[in-house]
Amino acid sequence: MTFHDRIYRSQALGKKPADLVLTHCRMVNVLSGEIEEDVTIAICGHEIVGIGKEYEGKQTIDVAGKYVYPSLIDAHIHLESTKLTIAEASRIMSRFGTGTVITDPHEIANVCGIEGIAYQMDSASDNGRMNVYFAIPSCVPALPDPQVETFGAHLGPSKLQLFKDHPWVVALGEMMNVPGVLMEDDKVLEKIRDFLVAGKTVDGHAPMLSGQALNACLYTGIDSDHESTSGEEALEKVRLGMDIMIREGSTERNLDAILPVVNAYNASCFMFASDDLDPSELMARGHINHLVSRAVKSGMSPVRALQLATIHPARHFHLYPRIGAIRPGAQADLVISEDLVEFIPTAVIHAGAFVYRDGRSLPAGRHVPRFLRPAMNVVLPNIEALAVQPKAGGKLHAIELVPGQILTREAVVEPTLVDGLVVADPQKDLAKTCVFERHHASGAFGIAFVRGFGMKRGAIGSSVGHDSHNIIVVGMNDDDMIRCARTIEAMKGGQVAVLGEKNEILPLPIAGLMSPDSAEEVVLAEARLDAFCAEVLGITLAHPMAALSFMSLPVVPNMRITDQGLFRVLPGAYPQKISLFG
Numbered sequence: 001m002t003f004h005d006r007i008y009r010s011q012a013l014g015k016k017p018a019d020l021v022l023t024h025c026r027m028v029n030v031l032s033g034e035i036e037e038d039v040t041i042a043i044c045g046h047e048i049v050g051i052g053k054e055y056e057g058k059q060t061i062d063v064a065g066k067y068v069y070p071s072l073i074d075a076h077i078h079l080e081s082t083k084l085t086i087a088e089a090s091r092i093m094s095r096f097g098t099g100t101v102i103t104d105p106h107e108i109a110n111v112c113g114i115e116g117i118a119y120q121m122d123s124a125s126d127n128g129r130m131n132v133y134f135a136i137p138s139c140v141p142a143l144p145d146p147q148v149e150t151f152g153a154h155l156g157p158s159k160l161q162l163f164k165d166h167p168w169v170v171a172l173g174e175m176m177n178v179p180g181v182l183m184e185d186d187k188v189l190e191k192i193r194d195f196l197v198a199g200k201t202v203d204g205h206a207p208m209l210s211g212q213a214l215n216a217c218l219y220t221g222i223d224s225d226h227e228s229t230s231g232e233e234a235l236e237k238v239r240l241g242m243d244i245m246i247r248e249g250s251t252e253r254n255l256d257a258i259l260p261v262v263n264a265y266n267a268s269c270f271m272f273a274s275d276d277l278d279p280s281e282l283m284a285r286g287h288i289n290h291l292v293s294r295a296v297k298s299g300m301s302p303v304r305a306l307q308l309a310t311i312h313p314a315r316h317f318h319l320y321p322r323i324g325a326i327r328p329g330a331q332a333d334l335v336i337s338e339d340l341v342e343f344i345p346t347a348v349i350h351a352g353a354f355v356y357r358d359g360r361s362l363p364a365g366r367h368v369p370r371f372l373r374p375a376m377n378v379v380l381p382n383i384e385a386l387a388v389q390p391k392a393g394g395k396l397h398a399i400e401l402v403p404g405q406i407l408t409r410e411a412v413v414e415p416t417l418v419d420g421l422v423v424a425d426p427q428k429d430l431a432k433t434c435v436f437e438r439h440h441a442s443g444a445f446g447i448a449f450v451r452g453f454g455m456k457r458g459a460i461g462s463s464v465g466h467d468s469h470n471i472i473v474v475g476m477n478d479d480d481m482i483r484c485a486r487t488i489e490a491m492k493g494g495q496v497a498v499l500g501e502k503n504e505i506l507p508l509p510i511a512g513l514m515s516p517d518s519a520e521e522v523v524l525a526e527a528r529l530d531a532f533c534a535e536v537l538g539i540t541l542a543h544p545m546a547a548l549s550f551m552s553l554p555v556v557p558n559m560r561i562t563d564q565g566l567f568r569v570l571p572g573a574y575p576q577k578i579s580l581f582g
Contacts, residue, residue: 006329008045011042011049012042012050014050014054017056017057017058018043018044018049018050018055018057018058019043019044019059019352020042020043020060020061020332021041021043021055021056021059022043022068022334022336023060023062024038024062024065025038025041025063025067025068026066026068027039027041027051027067027069028067028070028306028326029325029326030069030070030307030310030311030324030325031327033304034303035302035303038053039052039053039068040052040053040054041055043349043352045352046331046351046352047332047352048326048327048328048330048331048332049328050328051326051328063336066346067338067339067340068334068335069310069326070099070306070326070334071099071130071310071323071334071335071348071350072098072099072100072288072289072306072309072310072335073100073102073288073309073310073323073324074098074100074101074288075102075224075226075272075273075316075317076102076104076135076174076247076273076274076275077102077103077104077274077277078103078104078105078106078107078276079101079105080105080107080120080513080514081107081464082277082279082514083278083464083506083513083514083522083526084519085123085370085510085515086120086127086132087123087367088518088519089519090128090129090130090132090365091361091519092279092283092519093287094129094350094355094356094361095345095348095355095356096286096287096288097287097288097337097345097348099335099348099350100130100132100133100313100314100319101130101132101133102133102135102171102317103120103124103132103134103135104135104137104173104174104203105137106137106138106139106173107464107467107469108120108511108514109137109140109153110141110142110152110153110468110469111375111439111469111513112152112372112373112511113140113152113153114159114162115373116372117134117137117163119370119372120134121168122368122370123370126368127365128350128355128364128366129350129364131323131331133168133169133170133317134166134168134169135170135171135173135174136160136163136164136169136172136195137155137173138160138173138174138175138176138177138192138203139176139467140154140467141153141468142177142553142554142555143176143177143179143555143574143575144177145574147577148575149562149563149564150437150444150468151439151468152375152440157187157191160194160195161194164195164198164200165198169200170200170317170319171195171200171202171203171317172195172201172203174203174204174205174226175188175191175202175203175205175222176205176467176555178213178217178572179572179573181217181220182213182217182572189220192220192222193221196221201224201317202222202223202224203222203224203225203226204222204223204224204225204226204227205225205226205555206227206237206572207556207557208229208233208557209571210233210236210571213571213572214236218241223242224243224316225237225242225243225244225245226273228247228254229254229257229407230258231260232261234246234270235261238266238269242269243269243270244269244271245270245273246258246259246262246271246272246273246308247273247275248291248294249275249276249277250276250277250278250546251276251405251406251543251547251550252276252404252405252406253404253405255291255294255295256298258270259298259300260298262300262308267304267312268307269312270312271308271309271313272291272308272313274287274288274291278526279523280526280527280530281543282519283519283520283523286343288309289342289343289345290343291309292305292306292343296340296341296343302341310324310325311324331352332350332351332352333350333351334348334349335347335348346358350364372510372511374509375438375439375493375511376438376488376492376493376512377438377439377440377441378436378471379441379442379443380443380485380486380489381445383478383482386432386434386447386478386481386482387421387478388422388423389420389422390415390417390420390421390581391579394415395412395413396413396414396430396449396581397410397411397412397559397579397580397581397582398411398413398430398449399411399433399449399450399451399559401450401452401453401547402452403541403542406550406556407556407557407558408551408556408557408559410559412582413449413451416430422449423477424449424475426455426456426457428451429452429453429455430449431450431451431455431474432447432448432449432474432475432476432478432481433447433448433472433473433474433561434447434448434472434473434481434485435465435470435471435472435562436470436472436563438469438470438512439468442563444563446566447565448559448580449580452541452547453539453540453541453547454538455474455475455476455537455539456537456539457477457499457538458475458476458477458480458498458499458537459477459480459481459497459537460473460474460475460495460496460497460533460537460544460545461473461474461481461484461487461495461496461498461548462488462494462495462549463493463494463495463512463513464512464513464545464549465551465552466550467555468552468562470562471488472549472551472552474548480498480499480500484496484497488512491508491509492509493508493509493510493511493513494506494507494508495545497529497532497537503532504531504532505529506522506526526545530544530545554567554569554575555575556569557569557571558570560575564577565578566578
């Protein structure tokens with residue numbers, strides 16, 4: 001909003017009636033830290049023109065003492081991870097009070113490159129329910145080394161420059177190539193420099209990074225992080241000047257660990273983010289309002305919790321004063337709620353118009369068909385190629401999942417042999433896992449073993465495999481694992497659970513990541529899939545598909561599998577390929 005766009009001065013002065021007036025509000029002022037009683041808020045067009053007690057409106061709504069606070073902001077999310085189109089994701093998120101998301105489209109960019117980013121931007125332009133700002137992916141692929149994994153796309157500095165001045169772009173997305181930063185890779189540093197010169201922030205991705213390596217990242221210009229998994233880690237980063245995104249997604253759950261270190265002195269350095277959120281969890285628990293509620297129930301004041309979800313991320317991304325607070329000249333993005341404990345909206349206003357009211361979402365935006373090329377180009381091996389020969393006297397080095405985290409551990413176990421081959425063993429909670437390259441029909445695949453799924457039989461698979469999104473499969477026998485991969489190929493992408501001829505599927509034909517169906521339909525399909533995993537396959541791990549999707553991410557410690565094999569990943573270092581037997 002520029003000075004010349006401000007056409008409602010007469011309404012701000014009270015000389016003319018506003019378009020919409022909300023009366024008897026208990027307004028949460030995230031600027032002053034107060035809850036103001038009996039406030040009137042005047043709205044014209046998309047913006048707030050005045051706050052006081054004496055405004056008149058063409059339409060007046062008495063909110064009868066309910067709380068009114070700024071719409072909530074998700075500081076870091078990959079909207080593709082909801083498996084929903086932006087139109088559907090915004091419909092669900094807005095009814096929970098979310099008015100803005102900062103999305104990093106690196107999932108679809110890793111599959112489809114610039115075309116994928118443009119697809120998401122085009123979709124965002126017509127959603128009509130929330131502001132969608134973009135952090136342009138810095139690491140497509142996560143690591144530009146084909147010996148680590150085969151990737152679908154590559155975005156170098158020249159391609160990223162196409163986006164740095166776009167008005168919807170607020171940041172360079174999470175810099176996962178920490179080794180490239182520390183080793184002063186020219187192309188990595190060029191990406192960072194270009195966005196800093198353009199006045200954008202640079203998101204970080206620094207799990208377990210500390211000491212001089214962390215200093216070097218901040219010195220380079222990286223100013224935020226969403227990968228802290230402990231209060232101590234978050235505090236070290238805050239002391240050096242990083243803003244911390246407290247993350248609570250479907251697989252990455254860091255809220256309880258970090259909230260205790262937030263206090264009156266450092267609260268401005270924290271904000272909330274979901275990162276990756278399954279649609280079933282989004283529908284069941286809510287969005288950022290869930291994190292705000294959890295913070296309040298943990299002892300944080302409601303106003304401070306709301307600051308972490310509004311003004312703090314708005315200022316971090318240089319979006320204040322347009323959004324982030326209730327003030328004259330700001331976009332009219334407001335939530336009306338009965339209380340400041342559960343933060344369940346009774347009404348939501350976006351850009352001056354109600355998008356949710358009286359328990360239902362109201363019409364908003366427009367439906368425009370989106371087109372994206374198919375993204376499944378895979379050559380699967382013969383089943384005999386999956387056989388694993390033992391090594392005399394060798395212990396098996398396996399991936400071990402960490403509940404509630406995307407971090408993994410290294411497990412060393414005695415291999416189980418059947419007919420002279422190393423096999424999965426449910427008694428040891430040991431499953432077999434494969435990643436099949438799906439972008440260039442190379443036929444490449446990697447094999448490893450994993451603990452933590454609690455799988456008894458069958459197999460599960462997905463074309464969602466961060467970040468290169470090759471096909472990843474976990475199973476108890478090779479036949480079902482190959483069936484999984486073939487089913488995913490036939491669906492043009494998706495998730496599947498298999499036991500012999502029985503299966504349950506969730507097709508994701510948009511880049512192998514998203515469904516064109518409604519959120520309700522996707523959630524029902526997820527529920528059937530989860531039930532099959534638990535009841536038929538005996539899986540005890542909650543959210544097995546979410547856990548599966550992160551096992552192939554080679555920039556997060558400690559053990560990962562890609563189509564090139566098994567890798568050990570240490571903080572700040574390039575992945576090291578290792579043998580299954582160490």
